[in-house]
Amino acid sequence: MKKLTSLFAAITLFTAVSAQTTDSIQLRKIYDEALINGKSYENLRYLCKNIGPRLSGSANAEKAVDWTKQLMQSYGFDKVFLQEVMVPHWVRGEKEVGKIIANGKSINVALCALGGSVATSATGVTAEVVEVKTLDEVKLLGEAGVKGKIVFYNRPFDPTPIETGISYGTAGDQRRSGPAVAAKYGAVAVIIRSLTHAIDNYPHTGGTQYDSLGVKIPAAALSTVAANQLSQVLKTSKPGSVKFFLKQNCQMLPDIKSYNVVGELTGTEKPNEFITVGGHLDSWDMAEGAHDDGTGVMQSVEVLRIFKSLNYRPRHSVRAVMFMNEENGARGGRKYAELAAENKEKHIAAIESDEGGFTPRGFSFQTSGAIVANANADWKKLLEPYEADKLTVGGGGTDIAPLKRTVPEITLIGFRPDSQRYFDIHHTPNDVFENVNRRELELGGAAMASLVYLIDQHGIRQ
Amino acid sequence: MKKLTSLFAAITLFTAVSAQTTDSIQLRKIYDEALINGKSYENLRYLCKNIGPRLSGSANAEKAVDWTKQLMQSYGFDKVFLQEVMVPHWVRGEKEVGKIIANGKSINVALCALGGSVATSATGVTAEVVEVKTLDEVKLLGEAGVKGKIVFYNRPFDPTPIETGISYGTAGDQRRSGPAVAAKYGAVAVIIRSLTHAIDNYPHTGGTQYDSLGVKIPAAALSTVAANQLSQVLKTSKPGSVKFFLKQNCQMLPDIKSYNVVGELTGTEKPNEFITVGGHLDSWDMAEGAHDDGTGVMQSVEVLRIFKSLNYRPRHSVRAVMFMNEENGARGGRKYAELAAENKEKHIAAIESDEGGFTPRGFSFQTSGAIVANANADWKKLLEPYEADKLTVGGGGTDIAPLKRTVPEITLIGFRPDSQRYFDIHHTPNDVFENVNRRELELGGAAMASLVYLIDQHGIRQ
Numbered sequence: 001m002k003k004l005t006s007l008f009a010a011i012t013l014f015t016a017v018s019a020q021t022t023d024s025i026q027l028r029k030i031y032d033e034a035l036i037n038g039k040s041y042e043n044l045r046y047l048c049k050n051i052g053p054r055l056s057g058s059a060n061a062e063k064a065v066d067w068t069k070q071l072m073q074s075y076g077f078d079k080v081f082l083q084e085v086m087v088p089h090w091v092r093g094e095k096e097v098g099k100i101i102a103n104g105k106s107i108n109v110a111l112c113a114l115g116g117s118v119a120t121s122a123t124g125v126t127a128e129v130v131e132v133k134t135l136d137e138v139k140l141l142g143e144a145g146v147k148g149k150i151v152f153y154n155r156p157f158d159p160t161p162i163e164t165g166i167s168y169g170t171a172g173d174q175r176r177s178g179p180a181v182a183a184k185y186g187a188v189a190v191i192i193r194s195l196t197h198a199i200d201n202y203p204h205t206g207g208t209q210y211d212s213l214g215v216k217i218p219a220a221a222l223s224t225v226a227a228n229q230l231s232q233v234l235k236t237s238k239p240g241s242v243k244f245f246l247k248q249n250c251q252m253l254p255d256i257k258s259y260n261v262v263g264e265l266t267g268t269e270k271p272n273e274f275i276t277v278g279g280h281l282d283s284w285d286m287a288e289g290a291h292d293d294g295t296g297v298m299q300s301v302e303v304l305r306i307f308k309s310l311n312y313r314p315r316h317s318v319r320a321v322m323f324m325n326e327e328n329g330a331r332g333g334r335k336y337a338e339l340a341a342e343n344k345e346k347h348i349a350a351i352e353s354d355e356g357g358f359t360p361r362g363f364s365f366q367t368s369g370a371i372v373a374n375a376n377a378d379w380k381k382l383l384e385p386y387e388a389d390k391l392t393v394g395g396g397g398t399d400i401a402p403l404k405r406t407v408p409e410i411t412l413i414g415f416r417p418d419s420q421r422y423f424d425i426h427h428t429p430n431d432v433f434e435n436v437n438r439r440e441l442e443l444g445g446a447a448m449a450s451l452v453y454l455i456d457q458h459g460i461r462q
Numbered sequence: 463m464k465k466l467t468s469l470f471a472a473i474t475l476f477t478a479v480s481a482q483t484t485d486s487i488q489l490r491k492i493y494d495e496a497l498i499n500g501k502s503y504e505n506l507r508y509l510c511k512n513i514g515p516r517l518s519g520s521a522n523a524e525k526a527v528d529w530t531k532q533l534m535q536s537y538g539f540d541k542v543f544l545q546e547v548m549v550p551h552w553v554r555g556e557k558e559v560g561k562i563i564a565n566g567k568s569i570n571v572a573l574c575a576l577g578g579s580v581a582t583s584a585t586g587v588t589a590e591v592v593e594v595k596t597l598d599e600v601k602l603l604g605e606a607g608v609k610g611k612i613v614f615y616n617r618p619f620d621p622t623p624i625e626t627g628i629s630y631g632t633a634g635d636q637r638r639s640g641p642a643v644a645a646k647y648g649a650v651a652v653i654i655r656s657l658t659h660a661i662d663n664y665p666h667t668g669g670t671q672y673d674s675l676g677v678k679i680p681a682a683a684l685s686t687v688a689a690n691q692l693s694q695v696l697k698t699s700k701p702g703s704v705k706f707f708l709k710q711n712c713q714m715l716p717d718i719k720s721y722n723v724v725g726e727l728t729g730t731e732k733p734n735e736f737i738t739v740g741g742h743l744d745s746w747d748m749a750e751g752a753h754d755d756g757t758g759v760m761q762s763v764e765v766l767r768i769f770k771s772l773n774y775r776p777r778h779s780v781r782a783v784m785f786m787n788e789e790n791g792a793r794g795g796r797k798y799a800e801l802a803a804e805n806k807e808k809h810i811a812a813i814e815s816d817e818g819g820f821t822p823r824g825f826s827f828q829t830s831g832a833i834v835a836n837a838n839a840d841w842k843k844l845l846e847p848y849e850a851d852k853l854t855v856g857g858g859g860t861d862i863a864p865l866k867r868t869v870p871e872i873t874l875i876g877f878r879p880d881s882q883r884y885f886d887i888h889h890t891p892n893d894v895f896e897n898v899n900r901r902e903l904e905l906g907g908a909a910m911a912s913l914v915y916l917i918d919q920h921g922i923r924q
Contacts, residue, residue, distance in 0.1 A: 160498065197900075420905070439659060
């Protein structure tokens with residue numbers, strides 16, 4: 001018995017070692033292809049420089065749909081198709097104007113409307129400023145303290161978390177819900193401190209959600225320099241004497257037709273079982289949407305291009321999905337999930353890259369600890385030479401999240417690049433191609449291709 | 463016996479867990495101090511913007527000595543002192559001129575003299591170009607192929623290693639020894655392809671070593687754009703018809719007095735046992751020496767500042783050392799090692815930060831696997847939350863290397879930040895403060911302080 005057990009153990013070990021060797025050779029091939037012949041950087045250059053900002057509903061968003069479709073066709077993927085989806089169509093209009101009015105002076109400051117915000121009247125709104133740090137403070141102040149005023153949310157990013165996404169999460173309620181809460185108590189407008197660690201003069205836009213039944217008031221983000229300046233003026237002026245002037249003429253137009261763009265390498269063994277890699281094609285309107293999320297979509301295309309170039313025919317169908325409308329509606333993600341259910345597709349896993357094209361750290365699994373423990377046991381050693389081996393429990397991504405509801409067996413996975421620089425440029429005019437590093441970007445595509453390959457070969461061990 | 467063993471195990475476990483808890487609390491305090499009150503970024507701004515380039519022997523290098531001494535005194539470190547050291551004094555002189563002369567045209571290209579190079583004659587040197595990829599090719603060509611010509615070393619960086627330092631190492635012989643080898647066979651000058659992955663128009667300087675007894679010929683680095691251009695012209699022109707014009711008037715002046723700058727928190731229990739953290743204060747002359755190595759010196763000062771600020775009194779003496787002359791002589795490192803032996807100091811460990819102020823990955827130990835295995839067993843878990851837990855066998859650093867000869871019991875350790883962007887800017891006019899990210903830099907100082915703290919508490923387990 002002992003001998004048999006040993007023999008069995010030896011065979012198992014041999015098989016495991018042999019699989020590891022095959023896998024490690026394949027991963028090295030993937031990385032070599034990305035680092036020697038990688039195309040995501042030059043593709044990103046085109047998306048940023050020849051197309052540019054591409055907010056849902058804009059002409060540029062449609063150009064991006066056409067171009068990415070053609071790009072994937074030119075690579076000869078097995079299928080390239082569009083998924084029609086109706087998206088919101090918000091436009092910023094003329095450049096916003098913001099002024100601090102205090103002590104007989106009027107100081108222009110850098111700001112921008114929040115995505116989805118309503119306009120001010122044509123002559124703007126001027127009102128006394130009340131500074132708060134939290135939404136609860138507004139509730140405590142109530143109508144007596146807020147009515148007729150401009151609420152100024154000024155809680156800074158917490159500098160202490162190592163992953164900057166945590167600070168974004170905890171500060172984010174000011175932008176997402178701050179205007180809706182202030183409107184309830186009669187505020188006439190909201191200005192928020194931009195969601196960033198950086199102290200500079202770039203305002204950061206981003207979506208805000210109004211209560212569907214409530215009053216909608218204009219909402220804008222101040223640069224952190226402007227927020228510090230306003231706070232300082234408030235501290236050193238007579239209470240109640242500081243006013244703010246805001247003028248913006250953004251508006252929400254009727255919904256408009258747009259598309260997700262999907263490329264596919266059809267599975268040789270299980271064509272109706274899918275592994276999705278994706279990012280979002282839309283971006284905010286003030287910049288090129290380089291890190292948010294041009295990098296994610298170009299890396300997703302790159303995963304399939306690498307496979308094709310290495311002549312790797314996946315067993316499952318592998319899709320690169322350019323989701324539309326992540327920034328102000330997430331309609332593309334919902335549409336993809338609806339169609340997956342409607343078409344009775346079986347989805348094994350979906351990986352989203354929407355945290356910037358920075359140097360890879362690893363992946364977070366939006367699932368129980370068991371899958372992550374198994375992924376660490378099976379794959380960590382393989383990913384270690386590429387410094388992409390941090391496999392943790394964590395978020396997947398906004399675009400893939402709806403899949404969990406329509407195809408519950410799926411495992412959602414977020415690609416995790418280094419997070420330090422992301423919120424310096426996120427949603428600002430500074431999110432441009434020049435701030436993307438070629439090797440960091442190509443390494444990300446290779447890391448994603450590696451994980452897709454491992455899932456394709458071995459499945460997700462539950 | 464079993465009970466006693468269990469009891470002993472329980473006590474051991476309790477002690478271990480309790481130490482881990484104390485340590486993890488202390489590391490969190492270190493990171494909080496760095497992320498909330500960190501000073502290395504603003505100190506680096508001063509070093510780069512108010513002092514600037516600081517090649518050994520320059521007036522700026524002396525300013526940097528004075529300023530860092532004052533800075534550490536202002537923090538109230540227990541000791542701040544200078545170590546006198548004679549350093550080489552090389553000056554670049556007027557801006558170099560390089561031209562490709564082919565097909566009746568003369569094209570100006572971006573280049574710079576290599577550090578330590580001799581000048582051309584006042585009218586420059588013009589000669590036929592012979593392109594090679596390796597030093598061995600020059601040896602094969604011999605006098606017949608090289609004499610009277612300009613040798614053009616054009617072997618690109620290997621894109622496939624994940625750590626870019628590996629590519630720098632394997633391409634580096636072209637710069638370090640290429641001119642000396644070509645001189646042996648009668649070449650009149652050498653031009654090399656800049657040592658970088660990036661394809662751009664920045665030339666990268668860096669030291670070259672002549673044979674002490676051999677002929678010294680002028681040597682310069684072309685930007686990668688210029689190198690590609692020259693190579694293309696050579697490919698498409700009649701053999702032997704392409705010439706290059708080089709003019710530079712750099713020179714080596716007599717050695718000059720300079721200093722290492724040392725700050726110390728004296729050990730409460732073992733004042734004559736030392737843990738050193740350091741970087742190099744000198745930089746190349748073409749830029750601000752931000753990542754190379756302003757970040758390393760400012761992080762080293764920050765380690766002691768953090769301890770002081772947290773009121774942590776180390777058991778061993780902890781020193782921040784600003785080494786002079788790493789770039790073109792490494793005399794400061796040798797002097798520090800000589801004095802360590804002369805003063806009969808016991809040195810436990812030295813950590814060098816000289817790979818840029820990028821986001822931390824971990825540390826490499828220039829030692830046997832046992833110490834690294836123990837460091838992983840004891841400390842990896844503690845460093846994991848800070849993403850600085852990659853503890854590997856690897857290099858220490860140029861400045862601390864001489865310590866191994868004078869105090870052999872020492873463990874040399876290199877701080878390892880992410881390596882992707884370093885060689886884009888290394889030794890170029892683009893190595894400026896603006897290319898350093900505040901959080902990445904401060905996280906590095908915190909990682910170094912954490913490791914120093916752990917070594918101070920637990921020693922290096924052999």
